[in-house]
Amino acid sequence: MLYDVPGPRGRRRILVGSIVAALVIGALAAVALVRLAHHGQLDAARWKFVTEPSILRYLMFGLLNTLKVAAVAGGLALAVGALMAVGRLAPSVLVRAGATSYVQFCRSLPVLPLILFIGLGFPELGVRLPAFWFLVLGLALYNSAVFAEIFRAGVVSLPRGQREAAYALGLTYWGTMRLVLLPQAVRRVLPATLSQFVVLLKDSSLGFVISYPELLRRGQITGEFTHSILQVYVVVAVIYIIVNATLSYLVHRLERRQKRAPIVRPAAGASPLSTPTDRGAVRAGGKELTGR
Amino acid sequence: MNVVLHHLGLYWSGLWVTLELTVLSFMCALLVGTVVAVMRVSPAAPLRAAGLLYVETVRNTPPLLLLFLFVYGLPKVGLIYSLFVSAVVVLGGYTGAFVAEVIRSGINAVPVGQAEAARSLGLTFSQTLRHVVLPQAFRTMVPPLGNLLTALVRNTSLAAPIGVLELTERADQLNATAAAPVPIFIGVLITYMIVTLPLGAVIGAVERRVAVAR
Numbered sequence: 368m369l370y371d372v373p374g375p376r377g378r379r380r381i382l383v384g385s386i387v388a389a390l391v392i393g394a395l396a397a398v399a400l401v402r403l404a405h406h407g408q409l410d411a412a413r414w415k416f417v418t419e420p421s422i423l424r425y426l427m428f429g430l431l432n433t434l435k436v437a438a439v440a441g442g443l444a445l446a447v448g449a450l451m452a453v454g455r456l457a458p459s460v461l462v463r464a465g466a467t468s469y470v471q472f473c474r475s476l477p478v479l480p481l482i483l484f485i486g487l488g489f490p491e492l493g494v495r496l497p498a499f500w501f502l503v504l505g506l507a508l509y510n511s512a513v514f515a516e517i518f519r520a521g522v523v524s525l526p527r528g529q530r531e532a533a534y535a536l537g538l539t540y541w542g543t544m545r546l547v548l549l550p551q552a553v554r555r556v557l558p559a560t561l562s563q564f565v566v567l568l569k570d571s572s573l574g575f576v577i578s579y580p581e582l583l584r585r586g587q588i589t590g591e592f593t594h595s596i597l598q599v600y601v602v603v604a605v606i607y608i609i610v611n612a613t614l615s616y617l618v619h620r621l622e623r624r625q626k627r628a629p630i631v632r633p634a635a636g637a638s639p640l641s642t643p644t645d646r647g648a649v650r651a652g653g654k655e656l657t658g659r
Numbered sequence: 660m661n662v663v664l665h666h667l668g669l670y671w672s673g674l675w676v677t678l679e680l681t682v683l684s685f686m687c688a689l690l691v692g693t694v695v696a697v698m699r700v701s702p703a704a705p706l707r708a709a710g711l712l713y714v715e716t717v718r719n720t721p722p723l724l725l726l727f728l729f730v731y732g733l734p735k736v737g738l739i740y741s742l743f744v745s746a747v748v749v750l751g752g753y754t755g756a757f758v759a760e761v762i763r764s765g766i767n768a769v770p771v772g773q774a775e776a777a778r779s780l781g782l783t784f785s786q787t788l789r790h791v792v793l794p795q796a797f798r799t800m801v802p803p804l805g806n807l808l809t810a811l812v813r814n815t816s817l818a819a820p821i822g823v824l825e826l827t828e829r830a831d832q833l834n835a836t837a838a839a840p841v842p843i844f845i846g847v848l849i850t851y852m853i854v855t856l857p858l859g860a861v862i863g864a865v866e867r868r869v870a871v872a873r
Contacts, residue, residue, distance in 0.1 A: 371778065373702070381702045389705040406736045475855045476848060477813035479820075480827045484844035491840050565719070572721035576820055583724055590731075597732040604720050604728065611719035 413595040417602060422589055429585030430606055436499065436581060437568040440506035444567070445560075447507065448514025453544055455519050466515070473512035479573050481505045486577030498579040502571065510567050517559045521552030558625070561618045565611050572607075582606065662839045663846040673829030674850055680746055680815040680825055685808055687751025692758025699763055710759070717756035723817050725749050730821045746818035754811050761807065765800035766792060798869045805862030809855050816851075826850060 373381060403409050416422045454466030482505035489501060525548060533543040572583040586603035590596035663670070698710035717725070726749045730742065740748070769792050777787040819827035830847045834840050 384701075385703040385705055388703045388709075392705055392709050402736050408735055475809075475813075475852050475859070477816045477827075477851045479816040480830070480844060480847045480851065483827065483831065484840065484848060487834065487840035488844055569719075569721040572723050575723060583721065583727075586724075587727070597728070597735045600724065600728045600732050604724055607721060607724065608716060608719045612715060615715075615719065 408597055413598050416589065416593045416595060416599065422593065426582065426585055426589060426603070426606070429580060429582040430610070432499075432579070432585075433568070433571050433574075433581040433583075434610075436502050436506065436571045436574060436579070437564070440503045440510065440571070441564055441567055443503065443507040444510035444514050447511035449518055449549070451511065451515035452518035452522065453549075455515065456522060456544075458540055470512045470515045473508050474516070476509050478505060478509050478570055479576060481509065482573050483576055498574065498577050501577055502574040502579050502581075505573075506567055506570055509570075510563065513563055513566075514560065517556050517563060518549075518552060521556035521559075522548050524555065525551055555625070558618045558622045561614060561621070565614050565618075568611060568614070569607070661842075662833070662837045663842050666833055666837075669829050669833055670826065670846060670850055673824065673826035674854070676743075676823065676825040677812070677815050678854070680743070680750065680818060680823070681808075681812050683747045684750035684754065684815070685811055687747055688754035688758050688807070688811070691752055691755025692762055695755060695759035696762035696766075699759060700766065714756045714759055717753055722749065722753045722814065723820065725753055726817060726821055742818075742821055742823045746815070746821065746823045750811065750814060750817070754807055754814070757807055758804065761800050761803045762796075765796040765803075768799045769795045801869050802862075802866050805859075805866065809858055809862070812855050812858065813851060 400409070407413070451466045451470055454462050455470065457463050457466070482502060485505045486498065486501040489496070522544075529547055529551065530543055533547040538546065571581055574581045575584045575587070578584065582603055586599050590599035593599065695710045695713055698706040699714070701707060701710075726746065729740075729745045729749050733739070773791055773795065774787055777791040782790065815825055816827040818825050819831060822828060824832075826847055830843050834843045837843065
């Protein structure tokens with residue numbers, strides 16, 4: 368709280384401010400609507416396409432293509448990302464250097480030129496694949512580096528005792544990662560991973576530049592076909608917002624759940640003494656991570 | 660390779676536009692972000708709602724779609740802007756939504772006790788913000804703002820599909836005549852890295868300087 372709880376005069380001022388703000392926002396919306404109506408953009412004819420099943424089906428298959436690309440690229444990026452995160456924390460200097468340079472390199476790639484390079488350059492090099500795979504490759508390359516960083520941050524944020532205890536029990540590096548660190552880290556970074564997945568889903572619209580028929584491309588074609596460009600783009604935006612807001616809502620729920628309950632539950636029969644310290648460490652670690 | 664070396668001038672002029680886009684839209688983003696962040700923490704409910712609506716709408720829409728809406732949609736209601744201005748406004752507005760969240764969480768990251776202590780010393784609301792909360796909030800905002808800036812350098816390539824003659828579009832046009840996509844686009848990727856890698860190093864140095872140990 369940046370200010371004290373307002374008294375009667377403060378409350379009155381806030382009420383007046385709220386009313387003025389609502390009026391201004393309402394006026395702006397009204398101006399926009401009048402302008403749209405004046406230019407005939409609200410005419411029923413321009414919005415008729417939303418009632419035509421064939422056009423809706425065309426757009427929905429575009430959305431399906433978008434989701435397909437996002438799912439395949441996301442899965443690929445997750446797998447490579449996890450591998451690179453493990454590599455970046457490996458005891459071997461060589462493995463660490465390799466994984467680090469992969470991550471640093473791929474993270475600095477701009478996605479649109481990358482997709483252009485893959486989509487236009489690979490056929491030139493004799494690699495002939497459908498546009499789908501070029502788009503998947505471009506998105507997976509960049510996002511695998513981002514996922515690797517997210518996973519690494521998750522592992523690093525775990526209390527050091529976890530790793531030390533695993534080593535003390537005689538687990539190897541790989542055993543420690545697989546059985547002790549990664550399962551905890553994955554749960555901890557689930558919200559960040561899902562947020563990045565929303566970014567990936569939005570970036571799949573870049574398939575536009577290599578003519579992959581995803582939602583945005585199909586929206587553009589529909590707009591030209593029905594002569595209602597503005598309206599179709601608004602509808603496409605609403606579709607994207609619904610899909611992504613659902614994902615974001617899931618992220619929000621997960622974050623709330625993780626804040627409420629400690630992620631590291633003591634095993635049955637564990638000493639009750641260890642619980643409070645564990646809990647404190649988890650909370651502190653989680654906060655550090657979300658601050659990034 | 661020769662194609663790139665023969666057209667270094669094109670790369671240079673494209674890079675210049677890319678940098679102009681970056682600087683102008685980042686300034687725009689800071690402005691939008693500050694205004695929206697203030698709206699989101701204001702005591703007036705309608706302002707909070709409008710700020711939330713803005714952030715959620717913009718963050719969940721692909722920036723390319725926002726650009727298309729601006730460039731192909733607005734002329735339908737008689738609003739026509741140059742391509743460069745459109746790109747600056749859309750990239751600034753898009754990044755601004757993220758900046759708003761960074762500023763908001765930066766302010767929230769300052770312990771409540773700081774503001775309470777400042778108030779109990781008799782500082783006014785604006786004094787509390789200026790002397791106590793913002794200097795501390797700013798330090799936690801530097802790393803995420805730096806990330807947004809480097810992301811923005813790469814995002815300026817989104818202006819290519821609408822025809823702004825920045826780096827990517829220049830290369831795409833060069834490719835249309837020279838038809839050598841492999842060296843041309845490798846050149847583009849390297850040029851972006853020439854900007855983002857040193858920028859990342861500078862931001863890292865700034866981060867280390869302002870880092871707060873809590």
